[in-house]
Amino acid sequence: MLAMTLSRRALLAFAALSLVAGPVAAQEIKPVDTSRLVTVGGAVTEIVFALGYGDKVIARDITSFYPDEVNRLPSIGYMRALSPEGVLSVNPSAILLIQGSGPKETIDVLSKASVPLAFIPEGYDRNALVAKIKAVGKALGADTKADELAAKVAADVDSAVTDASKIEEAKRKRVLFVMTVQNGKIMAAGEHTAAHGIIALAGGINATSDFHGYKPLNDEAVINAKPDVILLMDTGGQTVSEADILANPAVALTPAGQAKKVIRLGGSALLFGPRTGDAIRKVYEKLYGG
Incomplete structure (x- = not known):
């Protein structure tokens, strides 16, 4: 298991957040078996918990450290340096990964395994955030909950930018x-x-x-x-x-x-x-x- 301080994990999480365009963003997301989830990417993990599926998460990557209970879960490594052995060792029913997770060799191995992968599109504006929440909801089979959360978050963002836009x-x-x-x-x-x-x-x-x-x-x-x-x-x-x-x-x-x-x-x-x-x-x- 990879031991790392909170400051180091936060730094890696933020450093990982540069948009990576690629074919995974265009893949269709289908509902997965949520009984034993592995989440990769801090925002993905947070959204899963916000949708009420936190008790289904059995492991996460080191960029996932919110909410606090996430830190009690085992880590499968850094989102851009994953090993297939580490990910599969926790016997997940499905893996939700933020776009840009890798390396490619690991993704290729995981794609050939029997465990479903759901790639969640990344982006850094209001609409991309809404799309991210809905994509996670689609993977969890929780479209209604995701629509509600997306609407709530979008409204909060709209409210937050009111003064700034002036x-x-x-x-x-x-x-x-x-x-x-x-x-x-x-x-x-x-x-x-x-x-x-x-x-x-x-x-x-x-x-x-x-x-x-x-x-x-x-x-x-x-x-x-x-x-x-x-x-x-x-x-x-x-x-x-x-x-x-x-x-x-x-x-x-x-x-x-x-x-x-x-x-x-x-x-x-x-x-x-x-x-x-x-x-x-x-x-x-x-x-x-x-």
Whole structure:
């Protein structure tokens, strides 16, 4: 079993959230045997529990750590480094996986096994969130419950973005999301990431939207991003401290660095699951003072 701290798991969960386009997104989802479920992907696991099927989950991946009772379940590893032996060893009746789970070799082996797989499409906006919830519901044979949850979550997101949508373009804050700092280089979020999606919904502008996924930035790229705010993920282990990020020479030359404007948000809330509305509100309040 893979032992890992909460901060490390949260970091891996968030790092995994860059949209991966592929054929699995287009596969038809059919109802599966829910007696012994394995869930892969933090949002997928959270949705399964929100739909009332948490007692059917026998194992999950390490990016799944909400709600708290999930942490009492065995882990089958990291969603992008799964082994077929580890997954099949818990004798699942079905496996629900977020799009982008892998590696491909493992998915190929699992696809040939007798255990049904349900690939749940990933995405980082309101409509993608609704589609994700409904896809999980389809796999569980719980369409009605999923429709109700999707409507509730969508309404919550709509309510959360009300104030943010009124902010004039010229007044929107430029936000640099910092995942980690390694060897002095900032790992930042581009487009097709959960960070980008939350920043946009909260009325901000992703200062590094000229690339996809997460990538390290050189000093010139950090300075040219001209962020008004630095957004850090609070993983419980304080992966990047405010003092460390402000001490970065490139950050010090940005508007955010000069104003010492750094905010922190809990990473587990940024998985584009049922709590997305709350995450939007928190980011908006931190950006614009509520």
